[in-house]
Amino acid sequence: MERDVAIIGVGMSKFGELWEKSLRDITLEAGMYAIFDSGVSGKDIDGIVIGNMSAGRFTGQEHLGAMAADMGGLAGVPAYSVEAACASGGAAVRQAYMAIKSGEHDLMLVLGCEKMSDVTQGEAINTVSVATDWEWEGMFGATFPALYAFMARRHMHQYGTTEEQMSLVTVKNHKNAQWNPWAQFQRPVPLEIVMKSGLIADPIRVLHSSPVTDGAAGLVMCSADLAKKFTDTPIYILSSEQASDTLSLHDRRDITTMDAVVRSTKSALKESGLEIKDIDVFELHDSFTIGEIILTEDIGLTEKGKGGKLVEEGVTEIDGKYPVNPSGGLKARGHPIGATGVAQIVELALQLRGDAEKRQVDGAEKGLAVNIGGTGGTSIVHILGR
Numbered sequence: 001m002e003r004d005v006a007i008i009g010v011g012m013s014k015f016g017e018l019w020e021k022s023l024r025d026i027t028l029e030a031g032m033y034a035i036f037d038s039g040v041s042g043k044d045i046d047g048i049v050i051g052n053m054s055a056g057r058f059t060g061q062e063h064l065g066a067m068a069a070d071m072g073g074l075a076g077v078p079a080y081s082v083e084a085a086c087a088s089g090g091a092a093v094r095q096a097y098m099a100i101k102s103g104e105h106d107l108m109l110v111l112g113c114e115k116m117s118d119v120t121q122g123e124a125i126n127t128v129s130v131a132t133d134w135e136w137e138g139m140f141g142a143t144f145p146a147l148y149a150f151m152a153r154r155h156m157h158q159y160g161t162t163e164e165q166m167s168l169v170t171v172k173n174h175k176n177a178q179w180n181p182w183a184q185f186q187r188p189v190p191l192e193i194v195m196k197s198g199l200i201a202d203p204i205r206v207l208h209s210s211p212v213t214d215g216a217a218g219l220v221m222c223s224a225d226l227a228k229k230f231t232d233t234p235i236y237i238l239s240s241e242q243a244s245d246t247l248s249l250h251d252r253r254d255i256t257t258m259d260a261v262v263r264s265t266k267s268a269l270k271e272s273g274l275e276i277k278d279i280d281v282f283e284l285h286d287s288f289t290i291g292e293i294i295l296t297e298d299i300g301l302t303e304k305g306k307g308g309k310l311v312e313e314g315v316t317e318i319d320g321k322y323p324v325n326p327s328g329g330l331k332a333r334g335h336p337i338g339a340t341g342v343a344q345i346v347e348l349a350l351q352l353r354g355d356a357e358k359r360q361v362d363g364a365e366k367g368l369a370v371n372i373g374g375t376g377g378t379s380i381v382h383i384l385g386r
Helices: 023-038 064-071 088-102 121-129 144-159 163-177 191-196 224-230 259-272 289-298 307-312 337-353
Strands: 005-012 047-051 079-082 107-115 199-201 214-223 235-244 281-284 366-373 378-385
Touching: 005 023, 005 088, 005 224, 005 337, 023 064, 023 107, 023 214, 047 064, 047 088, 047 337, 064 079, 064 107, 079 088, 088 107, 088 214, 088 235, 088 337, 088 366, 088 378, 107 337, 144 199, 144 289, 163 191, 163 289, 163 307, 214 224, 214 337, 235 259, 235 337, 259 289, 259 366, 259 378, 281 289, 281 337, 289 307, 289 366, 337 366, 337 378
Parallel strands: 047 079, 047 107, 281 366
Antiparallel strands: 005 214, 005 235, 107 214, 235 378, 366 378
16 A cells, blocks of 8 residues: 655755765765654664765765665665666655655665765766767767757747846855855855856856765655654655656757656646645756756746746745745755755755745745756656645
């Protein structure tokens, strides 16, 4: 019999260039914070899932499931590692959700981690680029800034989206991140600075792009019948859906739309019994600011082509009709690839608990997270509720 699934604990490491800490250090930190927040003990945990994209290339360490169990003093507990490029964290949450919902596990520790700063910039770019279609994109030098530049330029041509609108996403998310103690960049950035930042791949600028980041995030998840044993404020996962698209951008029906996001969002809303207008707060995958604009359209917050207007009109501000990325998003909170999808869920859980302090969305009761892999080859959507 299927069971409802709850989140009872959340935790994160600081995000940033954490030269003094190892992959093991930051992952242990996030896991311990989540366990302390939940009130469970080690003997309560009967499974671990860890999301990570490429620790072997970034740090030389693979076999992360066993590493997670070992470092937490939980040797003997089944531990699984999952990879879905930039959606690895979301995939870890979904794997735990399905395991608990089915009755295979009762209470699980979910982790996401990446340590990206221990290699040169060139090595980091090459490692991230393996999430492209390597044979048709990456091998020929098509990095993610270049691919998102194609998407941005087409969106600008087709719908009149402007560079200023892309830059306003940066301004908003940096403003939000100043109130996030875990964020990599805890300071606002003026619009004129964003628009004068260096071009990486026209029209994508440095300050339209998420940074290289080290960090980890953790959740404790369990069946709903166990949740009240540990907390008075469980947050329920109302739906979890995943979809895929072509790996390569050139095979897409429309490079200004992420069809996997459209499909997974529709499925998640149907499973939860909600409409998009019922959602109070959103965490959307803004590895590049054009990504946030496209995602607001693809999940149904506005018509296709009008995502730029949403940010321009303040609709996606914390106090707007549809608050997007109160955490600061990938742009300002940081994007340690395997941790991002878990960090999105941490933020939504804090928002729905009323624990987000100065970045709190007033009265938030329902939240939606979209975590994508690559240019949208994978999309994982979670809807949470109080």
